[in-house]
Amino acid sequence: xKEINVQQVIPVVKKxxxxxxxxxxxxxxxxxxxxRNREESPTGREIIDLMMENYRLAAQEQxxxxxxxxxxxxxxxxxxxxxxxxxxFYAAINEGVRQGYVEGYLRKSMVTDPVxxxxxxxxxxxxxIYTDIVPGDAIKIxxxxxxxxAENMSEVKMMSAADGLEGVKDFVVDRIRRSGGxxxxxxxxxxxxxxxxxxxxxxxxxxxxxPLTEPNPDPQWAKVxxxxxxxxxxxxxxxQGLGGTTTALAVNILxxxxxxxxxxxxxxxxxxxxxxxxxxxx
Amino acid sequence: xxxxxxxxxxxxxxxxxxxxxxxxxxxxxxxxxxxxxAHKRLVALLQENQPLPFDIRGAVIYYxxxxxxxxxxxxxxxxxxxxxxxxxxxxxxxDAGLKGMIGKGERNRAVVDAIIKNKAVYFxxxxxxxxxxxxxxxxxxxIAYEDLGAEALTELVVENxxxxxxxxxxxxxxxxxxxxxxxxx
Numbered sequence: 001x002k003e004i005n006v007q008q009v010i011p012v013v014k015k016x017x018x019x020x021x022x023x024x025x026x027x028x029x030x031x032x033x034x035x036r037n038r039e040e041s042p043t044g045r046e047i048i049d050l051m052m053e054n055y056r057l058a059a060q061e062q063x064x065x066x067x068x069x070x071x072x073x074x075x076x077x078x079x080x081x082x083x084x085x086x087x088x089f090y091a092a093i094n095e096g097v098r099q100g101y102v103e104g105y106l107r108k109s110m111v112t113d114p115v116x117x118x119x120x121x122x123x124x125x126x127x128x129i130y131t132d133i134v135p136g137d138a139i140k141i142x143x144x145x146x147x148x149x150a151e152n153m154s155e156v157k158m159m160s161a162a163d164g165l166e167g168v169k170d171f172v173v174d175r176i177r178r179s180g181g182x183x184x185x186x187x188x189x190x191x192x193x194x195x196x197x198x199x200x201x202x203x204x205x206x207x208x209x210x211p212l213t214e215p216n217p218d219p220q221w222a223k224v225x226x227x228x229x230x231x232x233x234x235x236x237x238x239x240q241g242l243g244g245t246t247t248a249l250a251v252n253i254l255x256x257x258x259x260x261x262x263x264x265x266x267x268x269x270x271x272x273x274x275x276x277x278x279x280x281x282x
Numbered sequence: 283x284x285x286x287x288x289x290x291x292x293x294x295x296x297x298x299x300x301x302x303x304x305x306x307x308x309x310x311x312x313x314x315x316x317x318x319x320a321h322k323r324l325v326a327l328l329q330e331n332q333p334l335p336f337d338i339r340g341a342v343i344y345y346x347x348x349x350x351x352x353x354x355x356x357x358x359x360x361x362x363x364x365x366x367x368x369x370x371x372x373x374x375x376x377d378a379g380l381k382g383m384i385g386k387g388e389r390n391r392a393v394v395d396a397i398i399k400n401k402a403v404y405f406x407x408x409x410x411x412x413x414x415x416x417x418x419x420x421x422x423x424x425i426a427y428e429d430l431g432a433e434a435l436t437e438l439v440v441e442n443x444x445x446x447x448x449x450x451x452x453x454x455x456x457x458x459x460x461x462x463x464x465x466x467x
Contacts, residue, residue: 040464041460041463041464042284043284043304043446043460044464046306047408047411050408050411050414050444051408051410051411053411053414054410054411054412054413054414057413057414057417058359058412058413061413061416062352063349063352063358063359063412063413063416064349064358064359064412064413065359065410065412065413066359066361066409066410066412067346067347067348067349067358067359067360067361067412067432068347068361068363069349105349105350105351105352105358106349106350107347107348107349107350107358107359107432108431108432109347109432120431122431148363148364149363149364149386149387149409152364180387180388180457180461181386181387181388181406181457182364182366182386182387182388184386184409184410231467234465234466234467235461235465235467236460236461236462236463236464236465236466236467237461238460238461238464239408240386240406240408240409241386241387241388241406241457241460241461242304242406242446242448242456242457242460243456243459243460243461243462243463243464244460244464245464271409271410272410273410
């Protein structure tokens with residue numbers, strides 16, 4: 001058993017919020033550069049060049065890559081041998097988010113009641129926190145700020161086994177086709193399959209966390225991902241939807257077992273900024 | 283073949299006649315920021331025959347909710363937000379004289395029809411290149427709806443603010459034509 005004081009979590013989360021928003025992730029930069037040289041549209045190439053210029057400027061000026069600094073989505077892998085002391089763990093995460101968004105000049109985009117009041121909470125809390133208990137005595141925290149434009153293009157569909165793999169593929173491709181320029185393409189496509197209604201949606205979001213430069217560890221699914229990416233990049237949507245051959249940078253799939261009667265599928269779309277930053281506390 | 287133009291606001295029909303989808307425009311002068319919440323209020327004023335907080339004739343509205351400015355800077359990161367959320371309000375604003383809109387993503391049929399009817403233009407700015415966009419903003423001044431925070435109606439003075447023509451006065455639509463050009467399904 002290892003004691004970790006939750007107060008240690010606050011500065012870590014604060015830094016993750018700021019760094020994820022200021023610095024383009026290495027896997028994203030690598031993918032964007034790879035696609036830049038293959039983009040057939042001159043306007044598309046110009047847009048990708050602007051994206052790369054934006055990475056440089058954001059780091060230099062210490063400003064967020066995008067003004068929509070998102071919902072603070074926090075994934076926690078909590079080692080089962082950790083004993084958390086010194087206060088409320090989730091309150092500490094929210095305090096880190098509050099400090100990061102206020103002191104890092106990040107936009108506050110959370111509203112309280114989603115329909116009637118829609119009143120801004122003014123510090124971007126509450127964070128959306130997902131915790132998994134894992135072996136070990138460390139805490140891994142990932143902050144993945146998620147913008148509204150791309151999140152709004154996401155969808156869950158309760159499919160049937162009869163729809164098969166082709167049905168899944170068609171749903172994913174169609175979801176991106178219908179999204180057009182709205183989610184800030186080139187997008188990253190997270191796909192969650194199986195589990196249940198709510199689990200497939202979370203799987204789709206978690207799928208986004210796999211580095212874009214790494215193929216699916218399961219060769220069968222790696223093949224499906226490659227085929228989906230190819231099909232999506234034939235849609236013609238291109239950077240920002242103005243036409244081109246770079247509509248998605250990657251398709252990442254996660255699956256779980258599911259009920260004999262079900263085949264839930266979720267598509268979670270992310271914008272080209274694809275922000276994520278992780279740290280380990282031990 | 284796409285061209286590059288330099289335009290200064292307020293815009294006139296004559297300014298917009300040479301523009302075709304895919305052209306790049308470097309915008310100069312005053313543009314106004316407004317998102318859904320501010321649009322709702324502007325349209326309510328028009329419907330009640332009340333004056334707007336700015337002269338909308340020839341004006342350009344930029345759909346943006348910037349991040350907070352660092353001390354000494356006019357604005358924080360300032361890329362476009364998704365435009366379809368403003369579709370409900372834009373035709374009425376164009377009828378009142380609005381000449382340009384800047385955002386990201388496609389517009390609905392009613393907006394495209396109003397663009398043709400009023401000889402206005404919808405410009406696509408590049409989402410997620412918000413620091414590049416901020417560099418073109420020389421000053422920012424909230425002129426109304428301060429209570430909306432990042433969504434307040436703000437007057438921006440811009441220099442060489444880069445945008446692409448997405449819907450021109452001739453009814454062309456880059457989201458259809460540009461995409462069709464590269465579709466290989």
